[in-house]
Amino acid sequence: MATDVAHTNPTTTPPLAADVAGTAFPARAKAIAFESPTRDVMHNAARWEIKCLDHGFVALVDAMPRLVPQGQTADQAIVQAARVSYGQGTKQISEDRGLIRYLLRHRHTTPLEMVEFKFHIAMPIFIARQWIRHRTANVNEYSARYSILPDRFYTPTLDAIRKQSKSNRQGGEETFSVSPAPNAQSPAPSSESLTAQDFLAYLDRAEALYQDYLKLTDAGVSREMARMGLPVSVYTEWYWKCDLHNILRFLSLRMDSHAQLEIREFATAMHDLIAPIVPMTMEAWRDYDFESMHLSKLEIAAMKSAKAGVVGPIATQNKREQAEWEAKLASLGLVKGW
Numbered sequence: 001m002a003t004d005v006a007h008t009n010p011t012t013t014p015p016l017a018a019d020v021a022g023t024a025f026p027a028r029a030k031a032i033a034f035e036s037p038t039r040d041v042m043h044n045a046a047r048w049e050i051k052c053l054d055h056g057f058v059a060l061v062d063a064m065p066r067l068v069p070q071g072q073t074a075d076q077a078i079v080q081a082a083r084v085s086y087g088q089g090t091k092q093i094s095e096d097r098g099l100i101r102y103l104l105r106h107r108h109t110t111p112l113e114m115v116e117f118k119f120h121i122a123m124p125i126f127i128a129r130q131w132i133r134h135r136t137a138n139v140n141e142y143s144a145r146y147s148i149l150p151d152r153f154y155t156p157t158l159d160a161i162r163k164q165s166k167s168n169r170q171g172g173e174e175t176f177s178v179s180p181a182p183n184a185q186s187p188a189p190s191s192e193s194l195t196a197q198d199f200l201a202y203l204d205r206a207e208a209l210y211q212d213y214l215k216l217t218d219a220g221v222s223r224e225m226a227r228m229g230l231p232v233s234v235y236t237e238w239y240w241k242c243d244l245h246n247i248l249r250f251l252s253l254r255m256d257s258h259a260q261l262e263i264r265e266f267a268t269a270m271h272d273l274i275a276p277i278v279p280m281t282m283e284a285w286r287d288y289d290f291e292s293m294h295l296s297k298l299e300i301a302a303m304k305s306a307k308a309g310v311v312g313p314i315a316t317q318n319k320r321e322q323a324e325w326e327a328k329l330a331s332l333g334l335v336k337g338w
């Protein structure tokens with residue numbers, strides 16, 4: 001990765017006329033230089049890209065602010081907005097961190113909307129279906145009406161195929177047991193191995209439809225109709241721009257252990273791309289949101305009536321809610337008393 005390059009400030013106000021091929025300053029405006037040298041938060045790179053799944057990626061392609069004062073991070077745009085009535089003054093970075101932590105603790109979120117990130121993402125369509133539910137982003141997707149979809153389909157590895165969870169209707173965490181490979185002692189593959197192999201064969205058959213898709217578009221079927229037969233494992237791409245407040249909401253939901261594993265991989269990549277650009281905000285988000293715990297009124301009541309460190313059940317007949325309370329106690333290292 002390229003190292004930071006300081007942008008030297010012009011000593012005089014730039015001319016108010018075209019000075020670079022094709023660019024012009026607005027005739028009525030006065031250009032005001034930065035007060036101190038700046039740096040590019042993306043280290044002058046065109047994009048930062050992290051590979052995801054077998055053919056996917058999350059690439060950070062732009063950020064606002066892109067230029068920040070040397071020695072600072074894009075967190076400063078949040079601080080600047082929060083202090084709009086007072087000005088930056090002589091506040092120290094440690095105070096900036098305190099202010100950001102205060103904003104996150106008290107859900108004063110609009111200053112976070114002053115930071116934006118633009119991503120280029122390639123993901124299977126079944127992931128895009130979940131992603132698009134986050135309505136506050138600006139999205140522009142690859143058009144399979146204008147262009148032929150590339151031959152890219154998601155196929156998990158044999159040992160990553162998950163079983164349907166019995167306790168959670170939406171998820172599947174446990175994988176099929178596909179090892180050890182058949183050997184002299186047990187010559188037949190296990191039934192779990194066979195099921196996992198059947199699953200991959202099923203995906204292969206779905207992927208083979210791509211040849212029909214090409215043949216039919218070649219024969220004159222419109223692209224907008226030919227795509228109807230393709231499976232949701234086919235990859236799509238889009239540009240996705242969102243402010244930091246809503247990116248944090250996206251990350252809270254999609255990096256969570258309840259989110260589907262595949263979208264978690266993309267969300268984690270997104271997190272890893274922006275974390276060095278807004279480190280104070282991401283630290284506060286982990287402390288007060290992502291790695292924090294919410295307690296309901298019923299749970300607080302159970303905590304208050306705990307005796308000698310043993311905590312009772314919550315006042316509910318709902319088995320699922322009770323199980324969630326048990327899981328919270330376990331993660332807090334507390335003894336359940338029922």
Ligand SMILES: Cc1cc2nc3c(=O)[nH]c(=O)nc-3n(C[C@H](O)[C@H](O)[C@H](O)COP(=O)(O)OP(=O)(O)OC[C@H]3O[C@@H](n4cnc5c(N)ncnc54)[C@H](O)[C@@H]3O)c2cc1C
Pocket residue numbers: 133134135136137170246249253254258259260
């Ligand atoms: C684990 C998991 C399972 C899910 N399962 C399902 C499912 O089975 N079926 C299903 O349909 N969806 C499902 N979803 C999607 C979920 O219901 C939300 O649509 C998705 O998480 C986006 O959340 P959001 O609305 O907060 O985000 P955004 O759309 O980004 O909105 C952010 C916030 O902006 C505000 N906002 C945005 N648009 C409006 C609006 N039109 N009116 C008022 N306020 C608005 C709201 O405060 C909202 O919380 C699931 C999500 C997760 C994480």
